[in-house]
Amino acid sequence: MNDYFPDDGYGHYRQVDLEARAATGSPYELVLILFDGLFDELARARGHIENKRFQEKGISLEKCMNILNSLSSALDFDEGGQLVQDLARLYDYCIYRLADVSVTLSLEGLDEVESLLSTIREGWEGVYAARR
Template sequence: MNPYSFNDSYDSYRSVDLEARAAAASPYELVLVLFDGLLDELARARGHIEHKRFQQKGASLEKCMNILNGLNGALDYEGGGEVVQELARLYDYCIYCLSDVSVTLSLEGLDEVVRLLGILREGWEGVSAARK
C-alpha cells in the first residue's frame, strides 16, 4: 500500500470531520477545534522531523503558524484588556519558536510550544464549559 494514499485519505477524513465540528461550534468551541487541529499538526510536524521528511515538516509548521496567526488575529484587542495582550504575546512567542524549529529541527523547541498550547487549550476548555 502506498503510504501517501493512506495519508491523503486520512487528511480528507480529518478535513470533513473538522468542517463538521466547526459548523456546529460556538465561538469558544471553535477555538477548541482550532487548538485540537493545531496540536495534531504539531504532533505530525514532530514525526516529520524525526523521520527526516523535511518538506512535509515545513508544510506542517506553516499550517501551525497560520492557525496561530488566525487565533491572534481573532483576539478582541479593544475590549480584551491585559489578558488579550498576554495571549497575543504568547501566540507570537509560539510562532517565533516554530520558525526557529523549522531551521534548527529542535524537538525541545517544539515540545515547549506543545506544552504552552496544551495549557492554553485547557484554559479555553474551562471557559467553554463555564459558558454552557
C-alpha cells in the same frame, strides 16, 4: 481534498468531522477546533523531523504558524484587556519558536510550544465549559 488532511479514509473522515463541528460550533468551540488542528499538525511536524522529511516538516510548521496567526487575529483587543495582550504575545512567541524549530530541528522547541499551548487550550476548555 485539501492539503490539511491526507487523501485517505481517515483524512476524509477528519475533514468531514471538522467541517461539521465548525458549521455548528460556538466561538469557543471554534477556538478549540483550531487548537485540535494545531496539536495534530505539531505531532505531524515532530514525525517529519524525526523521519528527516524536511519538506513536509516545513509545510506542517507553516500550517501551525497560520493557525496561531488565526488564533491571534480572533482576539478581541478592544474588550480583552491585558489577558488578550498577553495571549497575543504568547502566540507570537510560539510562532517565533516554530520558525526556530524549522531551522534548528529542535524537538525541545516543539516540546516547549506544545507545553505552553496545552495550558492555554485547557484555559479555553474551562471558558467553554463555564459558558455551557
